[in-house]
Amino acid sequence: MTSPYFNLSGKTAIITGGSKGLGEQMAYALAESGADVALVSRTQADLDTVSAAIHAATGRRVIGVAANVTKDAEIQAMVQAVMAEFGRIDILINNAGIGGTTPVHDLSEEEWDRFMNLNLKGPVLCSKHVGVEMAKRKQGNIINVSSLFSKIVARYMAAYGATKAALVSFTRTLALEWARDNIRVNALCPGYFDTPMNHEFWGTKGGKGIISKIPMQRVGDPKELKPAIIFLASDANTFMTGTTLFVDGGHSLVG
Ligand SMILES: NC(=O)c1ccc[n+]([C@@H]2O[C@H](COP(=O)([O-])OP(=O)(O)OC[C@H]3O[C@@H](n4cnc5c(N)ncnc54)[C@H](OP(=O)(O)O)[C@@H]3O)[C@@H](O)[C@H]2O)c1
Structure with missing residues (x-):
């Protein structure tokens, strides 16, 4: 018999950044x-492409709602559109985010704002x-996708790391504020994953250097995020x- 704990039938979820990368894998996992x-x-x-593919693979209802999650009015319209379609929202995964490296000497105001707006303001709004x-239903589950870099630091990752550390702080504060409404708020902290965007990099000297520091001596397969x-x-949790779950091959143990 399969465990009832992990059955999400009857639940509805919003996944920001669900059209690509890790968000797409998470969308498959939930459906x-x-x-x-x-x-x-x-x-x-x-x-539209990804929604159709996930629906074809799982039979679940999958909709795609275009919105820029750095814009308050677009977020409100998106929430209304999802409510009109599904009638309830059980799960929110704040996944949309950008990465990148820039030395602080070269960090422009525009770049700093881009990181802050997408990686931090977006999940907040x-x-x-x-x-x-x-809160109306006294039931909810919010998952903020932070990063290994909420805990460790690396040169040139000041902006990214600051947003991801702040997102963990926001997660803990919101968990405290909304516990009485039975809304759970937790953070997922992925380490390095092999995605189409960075696949070539892992074979280079720089990529191998990073892998050598990971206790499990490899990067993750995006499919390894699905169970997490x-x-x-x-409802297994x-x-x-207010907790953070690291899926990083032990990388956060060593920095
Ligand atoms: N990849 C990794 O190894 C890794 C490791 C640790 C943490 N993370 C975190 O995991 C999350 C996903 O990363 P990823 O590498 O999978 O990202 P990705 O492949 O670059 O995909 C980003 C997604 O966010 C959407 N997006 C970007 N800007 C947006 C905006 N303003 N409004 C709404 N949607 C927007 C993109 O679609 P559009 O461009 O069409 O809007 C896309 O669907 C991020 O928060 C990242 O920091 C990733």
Whole structure:
């Protein structure tokens, strides 16, 4: 018999940045576990393609809602669109984010704002507006996708690391504020993963240098995030809030 804990049937989820990369894998994971899913990104064509593929693979209802999650009005419209379609929101995964390295000497105000707006303001505003709907039902589950770099530091990652550390702090504060409304808020902290964007890099001298520092001596396969997100999204953790879950091959142990 399969465990009832990880069955997401009857639940609905929003995944920002669900059209690509790790967010797409998370969307598959939730739909495979029975959830209906709303994917959010700025590019409707990508959303339509991925929604159709996930629906075909899982049979779940999957919709794509275009919104820029750095814009308050677009987030509100997105939440209304999801409510109109699904009637409830059980799970919010704040995943949309950017990475990148820049020495602080070269960090422009525009670049700093781009990191802060997408990686931090976006999750704050999405939580705020989805949280209104969750609070009405006294039930909700928010997962903020932070990073290994919320805990460790590396040269040239000041902006990225600051946003991801702040996102963990926001996670803990929001968990405290909303516990009385039965809204759980936790953070997922992925380490290095092999994605189409960085696949070539792992064979280079720089990539091998990073891998040599990871205790498990390899980067992750994006599929290895799927069980972690199912666990966080499920009712297997109904007494867990304000925590961070690292999926990083032990990298956060050594910095
Ligand atoms: N990849 C890794 O190894 C890794 C490791 C640790 C943590 N993370 C974190 O995991 C998350 C996903 O990373 P990823 O590498 O999978 O990203 P990705 O492949 O670059 O995908 C980013 C997603 O976010 C969407 N997006 C970007 N800007 C947006 C905006 N303003 N409004 C709405 N959607 C927007 C993109 O679609 P559009 O461009 O069409 O909007 C896309 O769907 C990020 O928070 C990242 O920091 C990743």
